Amino acid sequence: MSAHIRKPREFTGRHMLISILAFFAVVIGVNIAMATLARKSWTGLVVENTYVASQQFNEEARNGRAQAALGWTGKLTIASGEVRYSLVDAEGKPVPMHGVRMLFRHPAYEAEDEALTLAAATGGIPGNTQAFAARHMPKDGVWIVEIDADAGLTSPFRDVRRIMISKGALQ
Structure with a gap:
């Protein structure tokens, strides 16, 4: 074996x-x-001090709920080298404003951020003479637009949007 x-x-x-x-x-x-x-x-959201931002969150949330209760809607148009903004109430009537400031924030590059102060304008948005406008052509791409509209409230009406610009116009 x-x-x-x-x-x-x-x-x-x-x-x-x-x-x-x-x-x-x-x-x-x-x-x-x-x-x-x-x-x-990545959303592009960056804060200088996360602790301070966390402490302010509840106050900002409270302000956001109060603002949402108004039922106002902001109308933003970007075309032909012009940025235009207006507010309408829940019934679609124009909300009188005293001034509008905008900050165009690039999600990835702070160096490309641009601040604008819009001036009172008429026409352009049908049925609304309370529009504010400025000559400005943001670069094509994604932007975060922070809009502060002075509508006579204790704090400005705040409208923050993430938008896409293509060929000089809002998409």
Whole structure:
């Protein structure tokens, strides 16, 4: 009778190389996946001091609820090198304003942020003589527009929008 004794498999240098390569492939793959997800989901929101911002959140939320209760709607148009803004109440009637300030914030580059003060204008938005306008052509791309409209309230009516500009016009 002949007995075959099987030799145990050895862990060779080739096995070690495959193990190390597999480990680093998984680590690099997970890093790429996480970086891609972070880049796609980043809102661009940056604050200088997160603690102070968190303390102000409840007050801002309260102001936002009070403003929403008014039922006002802002109308923003950007075309032909002009930015125009107006407010209408819940019934669609124009809300008289005393002034409008805007901040065009680029989501990724603070150096491209631009502040505007709009002047009273007439026409352009049918049925509304309470529009404010300024000559301005934002670059094409995504912008966060922060609008503060002085409508005689204790604090300005605040309208914040994320918009897309293409070929000099609001999309």
